Amino acid sequence: MLVKGMPKFGSYAGQLLRVNLRTKAIKKEQLDKRIAKAYVGSKGLSAYILFNELKPGINPLGPENRLIFMTGPLTGTAAPMPNRFSVSAKSPLANSWCDSHCGGSWGPELKFAGYDGMIIEDRSAGPVYLNIVDDTVKILDANFVWGSDTFSTERVLKDRHCSDRMPRVACIGPPGERQALLASVISEVRAAGRGGMGAVMGSKNLKAIVVTGHKYKPKDFATNPEALSKAVKSCYTILSQGKVTGPAKGGRLSIYGTANIIGDMNTAGGWPTRNFQTGVFGDVSELKGETYADKLWIPRNAPGSRPCYSCPVLCAHVAIVREGKYAGTFTEGPEYEDIWSFGPQCGVSNREAIARADYLCDYYGLDSISVGNTIGFLMECYEKGLITSEDTGGIDLRFGNADAMVAAVDLAGRGFGKLGELASNGVRNAAQRIGKESDKFAIHSKGLELPAYCPRAAQGMGLNYAVGDRGACHLHAWTAGSEMMQPPSMDPKTTEGKAEAVRHLVNETNTVWDSTGVCRFHGWGVSPQDIFEMVIAATGFAYRDVSTLSEIGERIDNLTRAFNIREGLSKKDDTLPYRLLKEPLPEGPCKGQVVRLEEMLTEYYKLSGWDTEGKPTREKLTDLGLDFVARELYGKQA
């Protein structure tokens, strides 16, 4: 794929960085234009590289795994929300493909420094970090920050490397260093949270990547500046006037953040409560975005909010706890998912405690969704007597005990005691250690903990969780928007049409959008056609029409599917825990429902052109231009 010589092209920096942490070799490689055209960037490009470079069956925490940081062709451009980068590797949590995405300012800065992405190989003998200033890339000793929280790490590294421009930092905290499976990569309070990418970074002894870029500016990233400018303007108009994103129109996402949907999800009977025992939470009014906005958040356009780079939506809010037991807490969030994971999932309705738990996850570098999910699971184990106060170090880990929840997050960050170990390594690992059929209510798929939508109240979400390439991810195909937002546009109880809905979301928007480098929140108004216009103006690629993007989306999704199949995953892994398949919801509008997965799965495979075990057929792979994948899964054509 990669050849020497590194000219920039279109909106790509045109160059990848390849760093071998064992040999200390630093190579700059040309980004192949044909590959960029076929896989776009971020998720797509990373999938292409990892499928080709990783051997199946490797230990995700071993030196053979590779860790890829990648931007897309819209990252750092004039597009709205052009701030995403992805972190990809084989996941140690799910033993599957993983791409984890992050906003902030690090991704654009990497492109300004002249790189579309970087591939981290092997493992350093001791702790190191990378400092990148344009063409100069250094591997530096990191012993002086090894063991440090992510905020101190950022502070010290910025102080060390600030020159004529504030550097941007992505790093891990202590959980990443000790390779806890729920460790995230943190970039200035934002997280590439899911799938244990922080643990992979830690396994490589890589503490941080510091970037300062002067080489390019946003205007440099366009093939047809006029066309891009026009497309960009159109998107800005849509976003600013949207009911969801435009504050002028009372845009809920802007004003109440991702937490704006809490009321709807609870009304739908699908706000998972006390480890998914039910889908209706009592004290929801105290936890809604409206209440956070009223009680804890600073104004969304205040300077402290530090929105992601070039974002007109400003979904991110900052909570400052000014009174009570958790006073002094300044946290960027909590988001919808955090409010749920430390709230209803743990039976907690203490707003300030939730904010503190959210803060601690960023501080230590932990995936807030998975940690909260795991603590909820452990609370159920504790209440059932499967673990005792001896295991918890004396903490009374009952549902609803807000202080116990915060203490558990703290221990998870520190990895202290049995509780700290359990809470930082996820529910599958915990259920294996605890035994006694606790796996029946260990709420994950493929090892990744479920987020804040109970699939018994949204059949489509059940299918989505089961087939996600990195496990139970709400972002794989968020049918919740149609099934749970009030009033729902799709019947949440039926399985009919759900396979099609999931397939559609995966192909038409999610997979390929995650490869462009823009935020998914374009989805609240901006159409695939609008994104298409920006992509072609930026890249200059002669894509036929918007359907080409769907083809690319499908190509990438089949590639990550093939990655997982090569790792030994199959239909048996496209599943959900016992509780969701067998225990009916006890109350609410979807009372009595379980996820009827099998019927959706059969249809989904069929629609996808996959066989009855969920393996893409040779024909499908060939149709998508994935001949090299077909050869690997099926051998050379007879």
Add this chain to the structure above:
Amino acid sequence: MLVKGMPKFGSYAGQLLRVNLRTKAIKKEQLDKRIAKAYVGSKGLSAYILFNELKPGINPLGPENRLIFMTGPLTGTAAPMPNRFSVSAKSPLANSWCDSHCGGSWGPELKFAGYDGMIIEDRSAGPVYLNIVDDTVKILDANFVWGSDTFSTERVLKDRHCSDRMPRVACIGPPGERQALLASVISEVRAAGRGGMGAVMGSKNLKAIVVTGHKYKPKDFATNPEALSKAVKSCYTILSQGKVTGPAKGGRLSIYGTANIIGDMNTAGGWPTRNFQTGVFGDVSELKGETYADKLWIPRNAPGSRPCYSCPVLCAHVAIVREGKYAGTFTEGPEYEDIWSFGPQCGVSNREAIARADYLCDYYGLDSISVGNTIGFLMECYEKGLITSEDTGGIDLRFGNADAMVAAVDLAGRGFGKLGELASNGVRNAAQRIGKESDKFAIHSKGLELPAYCPRAAQGMGLNYAVGDRGACHLHAWTAGSEMMQPPSMDPKTTEGKAEAVRHLVNETNTVWDSTGVCRFHGWGVSPQDIFEMVIAATGFAYRDVSTLSEIGERIDNLTRAFNIREGLSKKDDTLPYRLLKEPLPEGPCKGQVVRLEEMLTEYYKLSGWDTEGKPTREKLTDLGLDFVARELYGKQA
């Protein structure tokens, strides 16, 4: 004192900033050369301004108080350790004069921006911060960081204001905002800790001061560059070759930080233990600088250490706790005083817990000496049943309970519950609220908590604590160096010569050195003559000889004394608590000793030219050129 037009002169920026937070008036005032010559800078200049501008009897937390940030003529110059600035006001903790000093990089940056100092007047209606970029000074809304810890505040403000140079930040945390008496001003992990200057800043609704300076460079701050260069070189040579400061010579201060003296202090029987109940601590080997260096500190010259600006000594060390209950803690320290206050004072020998407590004090913005002292006091109250577990919120606040100590610091930061209130407002306040003769073992003088030297094992320290102008301060006259370092050069048990020793330290070095803007650690080798050479080369002042500096020292000390007398303080306040005066040390080389204060005090007053009530005589004031003070204390001459 101040006239219009602001030319730079000598090593002074020549300009003071005066900011009225109520009217939002921002004025730039010429620094008067004659006043600068007479009072040098920092402490001296601030004393001159505050004596002239403050009315006696004001509420230190009222709008009438003024808060002065001031540098000295060596701040930001080529001198070694030219990084100090002072924060001065009437102290709300001691109701006396207060100057609190801080290193780091903020002071030099202020001079680079073109200011020797600034005077903050009155009180803003709502939270604000100042942003200073050279000539541009703005008062900005601080609601978006109000309530935030100091680290988040620094991070957010640096991100907001970083341009072509990293700004420097001094700020307060939640304790300062709520005007807790032990609140400090934090500048990038370093503290102007003592006397509640953070509370004064909070009372003005001033969250932070951000400074970026391009106007001057160190080379601009010299009248006679060649002479300065020569004097500077000489000081560097002394410091680098010194047994204490020079690592080449096994310099203990460099290698083991301020904690290098722990063994000596314990051997002297004066390491105050369990709220000064004794002066000998058992587990000292676990807490010595040598052990911190071995177990917790990163190498002193590692990049993460972030020494103060232009410091060749590097006494500051960074601890990273990598295992156990407090894993993930990255703290700059703990220093000698912190190790004591959270260690022996609380009966604790858990190194990691002490590091965590130190971290929390910086994080929240609390004076670590006073907070630890207060928690030790509360532990004694708890063990004696004067406060109960109801008062502590269920915390078992016994001596030696490391987790309880850390929890108490956390509560002090948050101001939560009765314990949080008590622990963040000092021992005098706590003893008043608790009553029951607890004031007998509330270890303070004039309201300021004692630091880590038991004066029953060093009579000179007893006198020093009693006569300190801001209360019980070890820096006022550190006779401990002669009385307690092993082997002692002065008999710690005698009172003979101690008045002279204290007077000498106050006049010859401490007071005037604290006005120059260099670190006191010059004292380990550098002589008053060496400092004199730097000062005259920098300022160009035609001081007669080094004795002129002593005269200035005495002038400033008399001025702050007069400030206190005008506030109603007198001999009755030059005292120590019952325990130190009446309860003999129970063990160690100074077993049986109490502080024999009266005999030293009488001599001290006499030596000072003060009357028997400790009031400077009219003659003394006039001799020192303090006629305006004499007029105020004695009325116009008959």
